[in-house]
Amino acid sequence: xENYQKAFEFYKQKKYDEAIKALSLIKENEQNFETKGLFxxxxxxxxxxxxxxxxxxxxxxxxxxEKYAKVIEKILLSKKDYKxxxxxxxxxxxxxxxxxELLREITKCAQKIKSYDIAIxxxxxxxxxDPKDYVAWNNLGLIYEEIGEHKKxxxxxxxxxxxxxxxxxxxxxxxxxxxxxxxEDSIEYLKKAVKQxxxxxxxxxxxxxxxxxxxxxxxxxxxxxxHMTKIMPSFYRNxxxxxxxxxxxxxxxxxxxxGDMIMFSRYFEYLKDCFKTIYVLxxxxxxxxxKRSFPYVTPLDSDVIFGRYDFxxxxxxxxxxxxxxxxxxxxxxxxxxxxxxxKSLSFQKKLFSNNKLKIGINFHGNREGTRTFFNxxxxxxxxxxxxxxxxxxAVFYSxxxxxxxxxxxxxxxxxxxxxxxxxxxxTASILKNLDLLIxxxxxxxxxxxxxxxxxxxxxxxxxxxxxxxxxxxxxxxxSVELFRQxxxxxxxxxxxxxxxxxxxxx
Numbered sequence: 001x002e003n004y005q006k007a008f009e010f011y012k013q014k015k016y017d018e019a020i021k022a023l024s025l026i027k028e029n030e031q032n033f034e035t036k037g038l039f040x041x042x043x044x045x046x047x048x049x050x051x052x053x054x055x056x057x058x059x060x061x062x063x064x065x066e067k068y069a070k071v072i073e074k075i076l077l078s079k080k081d082y083k084x085x086x087x088x089x090x091x092x093x094x095x096x097x098x099x100x101e102l103l104r105e106i107t108k109c110a111q112k113i114k115s116y117d118i119a120i121x122x123x124x125x126x127x128x129x130d131p132k133d134y135v136a137w138n139n140l141g142l143i144y145e146e147i148g149e150h151k152k153x154x155x156x157x158x159x160x161x162x163x164x165x166x167x168x169x170x171x172x173x174x175x176x177x178x179x180x181x182x183x184e185d186s187i188e189y190l191k192k193a194v195k196q197x198x199x200x201x202x203x204x205x206x207x208x209x210x211x212x213x214x215x216x217x218x219x220x221x222x223x224x225x226x227h228m229t230k231i232m233p234s235f236y237r238n239x240x241x242x243x244x245x246x247x248x249x250x251x252x253x254x255x256x257x258x259g260d261m262i263m264f265s266r267y268f269e270y271l272k273d274c275f276k277t278i279y280v281l282x283x284x285x286x287x288x289x290x291k292r293s294f295p296y297v298t299p300l301d302s303d304v305i306f307g308r309y310d311f312x313x314x315x316x317x318x319x320x321x322x323x324x325x326x327x328x329x330x331x332x333x334x335x336x337x338x339x340x341x342x343k344s345l346s347f348q349k350k351l352f353s354n355n356k357l358k359i360g361i362n363f364h365g366n367r368e369g370t371r372t373f374f375n376x377x378x379x380x381x382x383x384x385x386x387x388x389x390x391x392x393x394a395v396f397y398s399x400x401x402x403x404x405x406x407x408x409x410x411x412x413x414x415x416x417x418x419x420x421x422x423x424x425x426x427t428a429s430i431l432k433n434l435d436l437l438i439x440x441x442x443x444x445x446x447x448x449x450x451x452x453x454x455x456x457x458x459x460x461x462x463x464x465x466x467x468x469x470x471x472x473x474x475x476x477x478x479s480v481e482l483f484r485q486x487x488x489x490x491x492x493x494x495x496x497x498x499x500x501x502x503x504x505x506x
Contacts, residue, residue: 004035007042016042033062034334040068046449049075063386064095064298082113089120100129100261107136111143119143125185134163141172147491148375150179150462167196170202178210181469186210212465217325225316228255232314233305240311242321248276251309255316256367260426261286262446263466263476264315266332268294270322277311288425293338326475334478335452339428347426351415352433357506360431360440360448364404375460375488376441382406382438382491385440385499387411390506397434399444438498441467449477454497456481461488 001027007196010019019042020080026356027036039055043049053075056068064437069092076085086109093102101128110119123140127133141156154176161169174190177183187210193203229239232253240250250271254261261282271278276317279298280290287299300306318324324331352358363382396414398405405418421427431437437448437455441464449456459467459482467474467482474480481501486493 004038007038011038011042014045016045020046027094033059033065036062037065040073044071044075049078049456060091063092066092066095068384081117082109083164084183085109086113086118088113100126103129104136107139111139114146114193116147117141130485131143132163134160134166134169138168138172141169141176145172145179147175150176150488154180155482167193167200170196171206174203174206174210178213181461181470183210183214187366195450201227209465213469215468217327221316221320221325225314225320228316229313231255232312235305235307236312237307238311240313240321244274245311246274247276248310249279249308250275250311250313251279251281251300251306253312253314254280254282255314258283258286258443259441259446260315262337262424262443262450264318265290265294266330266336266450267315267318267324268297269331270318270324274297275311277309279306281306285423289337289339289428295337330475333476335427335450337450339432339445339451340425343425344432347429348433349419351397351417351420351430354395355392357436358397358434359390359394360397360399360434360437360439360444362399362408362437362444364399364400364402365440365442366402374442376464376489377404377463378402378440378458379411382495383438385495386502387413389499390502393506397430398436399430401427436502442491445480446477449474452479454479454481456495456501458491458498459484461485461490 003022005335007019007022008014014356020039023035023039023042036055037059040052040054043052043055053072056072057063060068062070069088072088073085076082076088081132086106089102089106089109093099093106097100106122107126110116110122120140120143121292123136123143126136130136137156137160137460141153141160144150144153144156146326154173157173157176161173170189171193173185174193175188177189187207190203190207190210194207194369197203204223208220208223208227212224229236232255236253248286252268252271254264254449268278268280277298278296279300281300281302282290283302290297290299303435319326363378363380363383391413398408398409398414398416398418399421399495400408401418401421405416408414408416417430424443424447424456427444428451431444431448431451434453437453438458439445439448440458445455446455455477459481461484465482466476470484472482474482479482483494483497485491
């Protein structure tokens with residue numbers, strides 16, 4: 001292997017181009033793990049990372065080498081190829097089964113790419129080797145929580161806390177206790193978490209949600225509205241104190257998701273007597289219907305930096321300043337947004353000229369951004385009992401506005417309105433033509449309730465705070481009824497309740 005020896009000498013002298021030339025003279029059938037590995041190292045040093053990766057992987061597959069594996073790891077990290085990195089770590093562990101730190105790296109990588117089965121498998125191995133690893137117990141709980149195994153998550157958090165009383169398990173137990181409807185426990189865990197990390201806004205916000213689930217407006221709402229202030233953009237300034245300034249302007253920074261913006265828009269009227277000009281920062285998709293419904297409001301694009309106002313506030317502060325406890329009074333529960341009549345008529349002629357029952361469906365919601373969103377979506381197949389019962393006397397219309405709308409193709413009797421909807425003005429005009437909307441907890445429910453459409457909402461067992469617990473109706477919308485899972489993940493129980501109700505009235 002004369003060329004290999006030459007190449008190795010060039011490599012030691014950092015003459016990588018010469019080393020690559022020497023290695024290139026070795027015939028392919030004469031190459032082994034050593035020549036491939038050295039080739040990979042030289043290519044890496046020459047910054048030819050893609051080709052280096054190929055040679056190094058071929059080398060360690062033939063015979064594992066720790067040095068080559070570390071170089072591969074650097075390349076994969078630079079590429080952010082965590083899936084390949086996970087495979088590498090698992091290969092590395094096969095040769096180092098006593099390496100607990102490597103086990104931790106595997107679980108961390110698997111968790112990052114949401115490879116939950118692998119993460120759970122290696123967490124169990126890790127905890128067999130080190131049962132007092134309180135961080136691992138806590139992180140295993142996070143995985144179980146994300147896949148909807150709430151009781152297992154709760155057990156992991158409790159185990160972590162029993163090993164060490166620190167912020168993370170208290171915070172996580174606060175959230176998980178709420179999801180299991182252990183609200184008083186949730187409040188106590190979250191109070192501890194706030195004491196342990198007083199500068200973090202998250203435990204205060206979560207504590208607010210636990211209070212609000214119990215309809216405790218007094219304790220929950222100030223924490224909730226204060227959290228909204230903390231997540232405002234940098235140009236949020238001169239926060240309104242609740243007093244009248246009838247010659248001044250206010251800018252309302254609409255917060256949360258689209259559903260929040262729709263739901264809380266009913267409170268804009270309380271600002272009419274307090275300011276001369278009312279600006280509202282919100283996404284363009286809502287501008288038309290908000291302007292039509294509240295002509296005294298000037299909508300502005302939330303993606304634009306706007307500073308020409310005197311005072312700033314959020315919709316949540318309106319409730320706090322006017323002490324609008326939702327236990328006693330919610331305005332405009334029978335509809336407060338106004339669809340475009342001309343557009344509604346146009347849709348009616350184009351899509352709804354039939355004598356059948358017109359039923360809208362929405363089965364998938366946003367999972368990103370918060371732990372409360374993990375469990376809101378359901379497979380379209382869960383609605384099959386409704387389809388089977390009503391497909392002959394109803395037309396089903398999907399108002400799904402994300403890639404999951406393609407699931408509708410499985411059912412030829414569903415009219416997919418994905419291409420018809422460009423903004424919420426279109427959504428409202430379409431909903432105006434329906435007899436009923438069946439939906440998971442998502443913004444179309446709020447729009448349907450805001451225009452007064454009869455809506456059956458399917459809720460997970462661990463629902464978002466504003467739907468409270470055990471209620472079948474909601475304080476926010478007269479036209480919306482709630483149908484809850486009997487236990488977490490059990491969409492069949494919620495759908496059966498909807499079907500029973502539909503059978504009794506249609």
